[in-house]
Amino acid sequence: MAHAPGKPIDVHTWSTPNGWKIPIMLEECGLPYRVVPVNIGRGDQMAPNFLALSPNNKIPAIVDPDGPGHEPITIFESAAILQYLGRKTGCLYPTDERARVMVDEWLSWQVAGFGPMLGQAHHFRIYAEEKIPYAIERFTTETQRLYRVLDRRLAGRDYVAGDYSIADIAILTWAKYHGKQGVDLAGLPHVKAWLDRVLARPAVQRGFAAI
Structure with a gap:
């Protein structure tokens, strides 16, 4: 299900199995996004600015500027992000x-x-x-x-x-x-x-x- 373009979602991630899940979901749903690289090989995930997004220092995390109530929301953990995006768009996540x-x-x-x-x-x-x-x-x-x-x-x-x-x-x-x-x-x-x-x-x- 394609979704109308809007403000891009920032995806803080890296090239790992967990890290690829969110760009794939966003591509499937037609949502605009911007990849913010978190180089886990050099320890970027331990930086205070990333910890503020992901309390467990793990990728991925997203910042959606158009979250519930049209207010920004930050989400960490790949499964939680996938479920959120599925609910937001009606894409690849059934309502039944x-x-x-x-x-x-x-x-x-x-x-x-x-x-x-x-x-x-x-x-x-x-x-x-x-x-x-x-x-x-x-x-x-x-x-x-x-x-x-x-x-x-x-x-x-x-x-x-x-x-x-x-x-x-x-x-x-x-x-x-x-x-x-x-x-x-x-x-x-x-x-x-x-x-x-x-x-x-x-x-x-x-x-x-x-x-």
């Missing part, structure tokens, strides 16, 4: 309660499990200076299990919660990097088909390119 619950379930699944476990797999497999076999096995095994959950869910479905939604956006930015997580999509045909489908969306491609 049963449909919304389904989207919220899979959004929560990503936030509580899929993202954190994949992030730990990334860290211990690739970035940790010391290779710790126990940690690598623990997080890789759980990551592979979560992908199997996703594959079962996508059997017979084009998207995780009915129509394409914020839940798909939240999951796809992590699933794009399955190789780094020790996951081979050859044994996950439904995930592979879904990932090909969502990555082919022009708004998704623009969102990834925005940072």
